[in-house]
Each structure stands twice: as C-alpha cells, then as structure tokens.
Amino acid sequence: MNKDFLIKDKQTQSINVLDVLKYLLSNWRWYLLSILIFGGYFYYQYNKTPFLYKSSQTVMIKTASNTISSSRITRPNNIYNSVNVNSEILQLRSKELMRNTIGALDANISYKRQNGLRTLELYKTSPFLVKFVDANPNMPQEFTLKSLGKNQLELSEFSNQEEAGKPLVVALNQTVNTPIGKVIITPNPESKYRVNVSEPIQVSKTPIDAMVGYFLSNLEIVQMEDVAILQMTMEDTSPMRAAEMITNLITVYNNMTINDKKALGDTTANFIRDRIAIIETELSGVESQIEGMKTSNQGLDVKSAGEQYWSDSRGYDASSKEIETQMKLVEIMRQRLDDPSKRDELIPSNTGLVDQSIESIITEYNTLLLRRNRLTAGNSSENPIVQDLNTALNALRDNISRAVDNVLTGYRIKVRNLRQEENAAIGRARSMPAKQRMMLSVERQQKVKEELYIFLLNKREENAINQAMTDDNIKVIDSANTSNYPFYPSLLKKLALGIGIGLAIPTAILLLILMLNTKIRYRKDIEDNISVPLVGEIPFSTDLKTAKSDIVIKEQGTDEVTEAFRIFRTNLGFMSAGDKSQKVITFTSFNVGAGKTFSVINLGVSLTYLKKRVVLVDLDLRKGTLSNITKFPMPIGATHYLSDSAITVDEIIYKDRVDANIDIVPIGVIAPNPVELLLSERLDRLFVELKERYDYIIVDNVPLGIVADADIVNRITDVTIFVVRAGKMDRRQLPDIQKLYSSGSLTNLAILLNGVKFTNTGYGGYGYGYGGYGYGYGYGYGNRKKKSFFQKLLGR
Known part of the structure; x- marks a missing residue:
C-alpha cells in the first residue's frame, strides 16, 4: 500500500455550492410539502381578504395670493410662499374636513354581504337603506338584515347583545325599536338587487371619528413637481365610495373657502356701511352750517372781492382736500389696527386707499389669516405650519402698521406745506371780509365729506360685486377615475409570496442542519x-x-x-x-x-x-x-x-x-x-x-x-x-x-x-x-x- 500522501492544511474544506444544491434538491419532498402548505395558506388569505380599489383625481390650487407683489413691502423670509401648497395639503387632510365629508355621504354606514370567504361592500348598491334614529353617535352599531319577502325583514345579531336573542321581524318604511335603538329601513331605489333578496346583509354604523382615521390613512395627496397641482388618491373596499369621497372632499373644501371669503366680504360691507352713516351725519351738519351762513349774510356774494387772490388759494386747497381724504382713510385704518379687540379679525380691504402697497399687504394678511383659522379648526396650535403662519401674520401686521405710519406722516407733511401756501394766498386777501373766509372754510369741509361719501358708495358696490363673484379655491382638472379591478390583493403576488416562503423556510432549516x-x-x-x-x-x-x-x-x-x-x-x-x-x-x-x-x-x-x-x-x-x-x-x-x-x-x-x-x-x-x-x-x-x-x-x-x-x-x-x-x-x-x-x-x-x-x-x-x-x-x-x-x- 502506498502511504505517500499530502496532509491537507485545512481539515475542514469549504462546502461546494453544487454539493449544497444537490443536498437541497434531494429534500424536494419537504419543499413540495412546504410550498403546498404556505401556498394554500396564502391562497386562503387571498380569498378571505376584501378587495381594495383605487380612485384618483387631479386638482389645481387657485389662489390670488400667488400673484401678490409689492415694491415697498418685503415678505419675511418668503414664509407664505413656502407654506402655501403644504398648507393646502394639510387643510385637505384635516380631520374636520374629512368629518364633514363623511357626514355628507353617510360613509360611516356600511352594508356588506358574504361572497364565499370574502366580504363585499354594498355601497349605494344595497337593496335596503337603514336610518339610525337615536343611536349613540360615539358607539358602533351592528346587526344582520335578511329579507323575508312581502316587505318583511328579519333583524338579528345585534352588536350590544351579550347572548343571541330572538330575531326581530319588521316591516319596511316603519320606525322599529331594536336593542341598538330606533331604526327605519327603506328600499334603495338605486340598488341593482331585488328588494326580496334573501341573502343576509351585515349593516354597521361606525363612529365618524373612527372612520376619519380610516379614510385619512387611505388618502394620499402628492404635489406634482413644483407647480400648484395635486394628485389625490383614495383606497377603499368600494370603488364607488372611494370616488365619491375624494370628489366630495373637494366640494366640501371649496364650500368652506367660499364661506370664508363671504365672511371677509361681510366684514368689509359692515365697515363701509358704518362709515357711510358717520359721513352722512357730518355732511348734513356742514350743509346746515352753509345754509345758516347764507341766511345770516342775507344773500351777500362773498366771491365779489379778492377774486384773484382766492384763485391761487383754491389750487392749494384742492390738493390739500385730496390728501386729507386719504388721511381720513389712513387714520381710520390706524384706529382699527390699534384696537386690541379686533387683532384676530379681518382687516377691511379695498377701502379706496391710493397707496396700493397698503391695500396689497392687507389682502395678503387677510388671506393668510383665513388659512390660519382653518388650520387651527382641525389641528393643534402647536402644528409647525400653524406656528409658521402665526409668525408670518405678526410680521405682516407690523409691516402694515409701519406702512400706515409712514404714509400718514407723508400726508401730514404735504398738507402742512399746502396749508402754508394757502395761508400765504389768503394773507394777500386780508381785505376780504371774515365771513368770506369762513364760507370758504365751510365749503371746503363740505367738499371733502362729499367726495368721501361718494367714494364709500362706490366701494360698497365694488364689494357687493366681489361677493357675488366668489370663486372656488381648488379646481378639478381630472375628475375621479376608478378602476373596476381591485389592486389588492393580487393572486399572483400572494402565490409568489407563498412559494417564496415555502422555499425559504425549508432552505433555512436544511442549511442550519447542514451547518450545525x-x-x-x-x-x-x-x-x-x-x-x-x-x-x-x-x-x-x-x-x-x-x-x-x-x-x-x-x-x-x-x-x-x-x-x-x-x-x-x-x-x-x-x-x-x-x-x-x-x-x-x-x-x-x-x-x-x-x-x-x-x-x-x-x-x-x-x-x-x-x-x-x-x-x-x-x-x-x-x-x-x-x-x-x-x-x-x-x-x-x-x-x-x-x-x-x-x-x-x-x-x-x-x-x-x-x-x-x-x-x-x-x-x-x-x-x-x-x-x-x-x-x-x-x-x-x-x-x-x-x-x-x-x-x-x-x-x-x-x-x-x-x-x-x-x-x-x-x-x-x-x-x-x-x-x-x-x-x-x-x-x-x-x-x-x-x-x-x-x-x-x-x-x-x-x-x-x-x-x-x-x-x-x-x-x-x-x-x-x-x-x-x-x-x-x-x-x-x-x-x-x-x-x-x-x-x-x-x-x-
């Protein structure tokens, strides 16, 4: 026997991949058994899992604030621009908005029937509609409904019964006392089923707050690139309910924004109405004063003397009147800004100020205030976006105050200069009677108040037109599109997962056995x-x-x-x-x-x-x-x-x-x-x-x-x-x-x-x-x- 050999450096050699493959394939029976078990399990899960459908629509955000600009006022850190789209998304995902949408559609009441292992949603297709008359809105209610024919129904399996009680036999279109409260059951005219359908239908009423969480978790809103266009997608067990939810979500949101705009218009209308009443009183007093002076002067023509001197003063006077009118408006605005009780109220806009920088920033402030109020209605005040909006509001209000002060100071300087020029002209007419000078002063007051009165009447009409032309904030570009084929569960994916696990588990066990x-x-x-x-x-x-x-x-x-x-x-x-x-x-x-x-x-x-x-x-x-x-x-x-x-x-x-x-x-x-x-x-x-x-x-x-x-x-x-x-x-x-x-x-x-x-x-x-x-x-x-x-x- 030849004993010449080479003792190997390593007593244990690495396992050959082909050998391991042969080892695994030799246990094919365990793979087959595992695939049958897991494949069967996931096939069972597929047949038991309710179908999920997707509905999507595309919308565009329309806001006047996107075009607001000012040559004099700089927005602080462009906060408003950065949070605009995110603010809209947050409002669309707010609980309050979703709560109103669910309530409008009765989406918290579901009708289901069993189809084999799977439960099918009968939204808008149930042969019967149930109205819960006095049910507790914070408690879930559930029962089973079955048609007995001849307008009679059998109600059973009530949710709050500890033990199964005797089924109730009730009639259609009648108020019925049940263990969960009074209910009224009526035929559904939109149903594709016959009224005497005998298959059981499970009726359940879920608290709206619970459904808010369900729908918000299934709602996805994505901004498309860098434009104000949003892609909204809703997943649900009913394709019709998914489509109606995202459609009505926009409708409810637009109604809320329109109501906000109307509230702003009403505030402006009330402000103009109050100011018109005050000016009417003041103008009546001035006219009465002129009438008295003319009566006391016994018809004396006060313009017969010093015609040339007063000609110069009228030019200065006209300019000062125009500026004083603007000063009146600015002072009124200043008083409102200084009123602490109105700090969280809308600032009247479109009041006729010549300086458009103030008007533009007031419009921007009101728009941002309305958005802040809507966010705080459905979210915590600690929300980062709400805090950013509060910061922007404070900065904008400070800018308004500084702008008003600057404009008011400029007007006062101009009026003082014009008055000095006017007084110089009047000084050259010292020979004019004192009554003539008094008449001119009173006529000047009359002119100012007349112009202000006419100006406020014009603004009242403009505000009324704006209220009548209130538009939606969001426009639907592509309406809700829903496929009639469910995207989940997928039979191929379920079987692939079952086969994958069926292969992975025996492989892991066999390799573990091999290594140990x-x-x-x-x-x-x-x-x-x-x-x-x-x-x-x-x-x-x-x-x-x-x-x-x-x-x-x-x-x-x-x-x-x-x-x-x-x-x-x-x-x-x-x-x-x-x-x-x-x-x-x-x-x-x-x-x-x-x-x-x-x-x-x-x-x-x-x-x-x-x-x-x-x-x-x-x-x-x-x-x-x-x-x-x-x-x-x-x-x-x-x-x-x-x-x-x-x-x-x-x-x-x-x-x-x-x-x-x-x-x-x-x-x-x-x-x-x-x-x-x-x-x-x-x-x-x-x-x-x-x-x-x-x-x-x-x-x-x-x-x-x-x-x-x-x-x-x-x-x-x-x-x-x-x-x-x-x-x-x-x-x-x-x-x-x-x-x-x-x-x-x-x-x-x-x-x-x-x-x-x-x-x-x-x-x-x-x-x-x-x-x-x-x-x-x-x-x-x-x-x-x-x-x-x-x-x-x-x-x-």
Whole structure:
C-alpha cells in the first residue's frame, strides 16, 4: 500500500455550492410539502381578504395670493410662499374636513354581504337603506338584515347583545325599536338587487371619528413637481365610495373657502356701511352750517372781492382736500389696527386707499389669516405650519402698521406745506371780509365729506360685486377615475409570496442542519479532510432493523447492501495486490455501535461466495459481541486457548454457528486480564495455525482508544479496517485517524463508511447510490410492500 500522501492544511474544506444544491434538491419532498402548505395558506388569505380599489383625481390650487407683489413691502423670509401648497395639503387632510365629508355621504354606514370567504361592500348598491334614529353617535352599531319577502325583514345579531336573542321581524318604511335603538329601513331605489333578496346583509354604523382615521390613512395627496397641482388618491373596499369621497372632499373644501371669503366680504360691507352713516351725519351738519351762513349774510356774494387772490388759494386747497381724504382713510385704518379687540379679525380691504402697497399687504394678511383659522379648526396650535403662519401674520401686521405710519406722516407733511401756501394766498386777501373766509372754510369741509361719501358708495358696490363673484379655491382638472379591478390583493403576488416562503423556510432549516451537523455522513466528508483510503460504503436501510439475521447479503442478491459488500470485497483485493500472505483483516473503530460485528459477519459471508475459507475471530475479550450472535453454546474460546496451553486450536473452532461456510472462534468467557492474554505468545501461535487453515481470518477487535487491546492485536494484523458509522462519528475525530495512518500505528489502515443514507440526500455523494448500475437494485429481502403516496413523499 502506498502511504505517500499530502496532509491537507485545512481539515475542514469549504462546502461546494453544487454539493449544497444537490443536498437541497434531494429534500424536494419537504419543499413540495412546504410550498403546498404556505401556498394554500396564502391562497386562503387571498380569498378571505376584501378587495381594495383605487380612485384618483387631479386638482389645481387657485389662489390670488400667488400673484401678490409689492415694491415697498418685503415678505419675511418668503414664509407664505413656502407654506402655501403644504398648507393646502394639510387643510385637505384635516380631520374636520374629512368629518364633514363623511357626514355628507353617510360613509360611516356600511352594508356588506358574504361572497364565499370574502366580504363585499354594498355601497349605494344595497337593496335596503337603514336610518339610525337615536343611536349613540360615539358607539358602533351592528346587526344582520335578511329579507323575508312581502316587505318583511328579519333583524338579528345585534352588536350590544351579550347572548343571541330572538330575531326581530319588521316591516319596511316603519320606525322599529331594536336593542341598538330606533331604526327605519327603506328600499334603495338605486340598488341593482331585488328588494326580496334573501341573502343576509351585515349593516354597521361606525363612529365618524373612527372612520376619519380610516379614510385619512387611505388618502394620499402628492404635489406634482413644483407647480400648484395635486394628485389625490383614495383606497377603499368600494370603488364607488372611494370616488365619491375624494370628489366630495373637494366640494366640501371649496364650500368652506367660499364661506370664508363671504365672511371677509361681510366684514368689509359692515365697515363701509358704518362709515357711510358717520359721513352722512357730518355732511348734513356742514350743509346746515352753509345754509345758516347764507341766511345770516342775507344773500351777500362773498366771491365779489379778492377774486384773484382766492384763485391761487383754491389750487392749494384742492390738493390739500385730496390728501386729507386719504388721511381720513389712513387714520381710520390706524384706529382699527390699534384696537386690541379686533387683532384676530379681518382687516377691511379695498377701502379706496391710493397707496396700493397698503391695500396689497392687507389682502395678503387677510388671506393668510383665513388659512390660519382653518388650520387651527382641525389641528393643534402647536402644528409647525400653524406656528409658521402665526409668525408670518405678526410680521405682516407690523409691516402694515409701519406702512400706515409712514404714509400718514407723508400726508401730514404735504398738507402742512399746502396749508402754508394757502395761508400765504389768503394773507394777500386780508381785505376780504371774515365771513368770506369762513364760507370758504365751510365749503371746503363740505367738499371733502362729499367726495368721501361718494367714494364709500362706490366701494360698497365694488364689494357687493366681489361677493357675488366668489370663486372656488381648488379646481378639478381630472375628475375621479376608478378602476373596476381591485389592486389588492393580487393572486399572483400572494402565490409568489407563498412559494417564496415555502422555499425559504425549508432552505433555512436544511442549511442550519447542514451547518450545525458536524457528524460524518458521506464519503466526501472523509475524502475532503484526510488522505486515509476508503475501501467501501455500506448504505443504510430501514429493512436491516427487521432482518431476522445479522447476515443481510445474498449470494445472488441484487440489493444495494449486497452490492456494497461486493465492492468492499473487491477493494480489499486491490489493497492486497496479489499478496496472499495478507490474510488477517482486523476491524476496529472509535465508537461503540459503529457496526464492526455486522461488517465482520457480512464480509466473511461475501468472501465465502468466492469459495474462500473464512474464519471469524472474536478478540473483543471484554464484550464478545461476535460470540453472542448465535444461540448455540460455544463454551470454549480464545480466552481458554490463550490462558491454557493444553487447549488446542481445534477445540475453539466452531462450525455452522454463523453460516454453513464460515467457522468462528468465540471468546469463551469474559477474561479479567485481557491485556495479558493478548500479549501472550499463544496469540501469535493461534494465528499462525489459522493462516495455514484459512484464506481469510477476520478479527472483531475492541474499539480503538478505549483500552490497549486494539494496539496489542495490531502485531498479528495484515489489514486494519476502521469502521466509521455515518451520522455517529464527529468530523473532528478525523485528524486522529489521519495520525494513525501517518504514523503507521495500525497496519494497512483503511476506512469503511457504514450506514450511509443515500436515499434521502444527494449531498456529498457521486450520484450512484447503488441504484445507478442499471440492475434495478432493491434492498434484496424478498417481496417488498408497495409504498403509499405519503411514504413516497416523505422518502420512507
């Protein structure tokens, strides 16, 4: 035997991917079972899960504030521009708006029927409509409705009943007392079902606040790029309800914004009305004063003197009147801004101020105030967007105040200068009577008040026109579009998920078993780690458990165990390479239960099929497993021969105990000093005589390493067969076998791998499995029972 070998640097080689794949594929039955289980589960979930539909529409935000600009006033940090679209989205997602929309559609009342495992929503298609007259709005209500024909219904399964009560039989269009309160049930004229439909319908009324959370969680609003266009999507179990929800959401929102604009118009109208009443009173007083002066002057023409001087003063006077009119408006605005009680009210706009910078920032302030008020109605004041709007409002109000002060100061300077010029002109007319000067002053007051009065009347009409032309804030570009096909659940996705999990779980478990299992299972585990020759593989068979004898091979057998021993026998012939002196074959192992005795007996029987003379020698003096395989008495054995020189070899050889063609040397009795007996020269003499009589002497030795017996017996051994039991011996013991082989401690050491399970795995094998020779090998134990489908599935 050639002992030149290369000891591998690593005792454990990395697992080959192809081998792992073969290992996994060999367990295809578990994959099939797992896929059937998980695929069936997800198919069941698919049929049980309600369908979900999507409805989407595109809208555009229309706001006048997008065009507001001012050459004099700078918006603080462009806060308004940055929060505009986000503010609109937040308002559309507000709880108050959603609450009003649900209430308008009665979307919190649902009608459902069972279709197999799945529940179907009957929104607007239920044959009956239920009105809950006095139900608690904060408590969920539920019952089952079934038509009995002839306008009669059966009500049962009420939500607040602890025990199932007797069903109620009621009539249509009648107020009925039920355990959940009074209800009225009427036919639905829009239903596609007949009124006398007999299938049960589950009616439920959910608190609106609970439905607000449901619809808000299913509502998605996305801004398209950087424009004021929003894509709104609603998911629901009813395609019709999803479409109506997003459609009516915009309708309710536009109604709210229109009401806000009307409120602003009403505030402005009230302000103009109050100012007109005040001016009318003042103008009446001035006109009465003029009338009195003319009466007291007895018709004197006050314009007959100083015509030229007053001509100059009138020009200054006209300019000052115009400015004083503006000052009046600005002062009124100043008083309103300084009034703390009106700080959170809208500031009247479009009041006729010449300075458009003030008008534009007031319009911007009012728009932002309305948005802030709508947000605080449905959200906390701690909302970041609300706080940003409050900051912007304070900054804008401060800007308005500063602008008013600046404009008022400028007007006063202009009026003072004009008055100085006017007074200079009047001074040149000192010769004019005092009454003439008084008349001019009164006429000037009359002129100012007349112009202001006419101006306010014009503004009142403009405000009325603006109120009549109030427009929506949001315009629908693409109306709600709903597909009649559900997007969830998807049968293909469910089955794919089931198949994926069905593949993943067995793979994970099998790989975990593969990684945690350090036992030797296949010849590859040996060949990849050590260089000790492997002379054979004995396959595992469940039929061995039921065998009546330890001899399981047949001379003409075609089973895989018999064939395995033929290969083992052939490989032993190659090891001897024609050397007929190598007759003693010793079996040993590391572990008890490795199958030494089984291998010894069946190898011996296999050799007899070649007409070889074979004797089995039991040198396991401590246990004597080989000697216990037969019920026939064998009173004298090896211990007697080794301890008593009077005993001859013929006395310890028994025939027909194991097989008709095999002789056996038993141990005799359990010896108290087996080491001393094995060291005896009579052991050498025994094997000399046995070699003269037999072609093969097969020795059943004790396990190696437990006691010194195995090392002692090695002196009479020609070939040592180290039996490794697949699934029993740890791979970490392989280096110890390599050391024995490298040091030559055991003569002509070779490994026999016993109990290999080829049928349940392809990992580590070479694809033959003793079934690939074309002989149709079974196990060779006669007629076998036909396996059931489940036995085939489980590989049993």
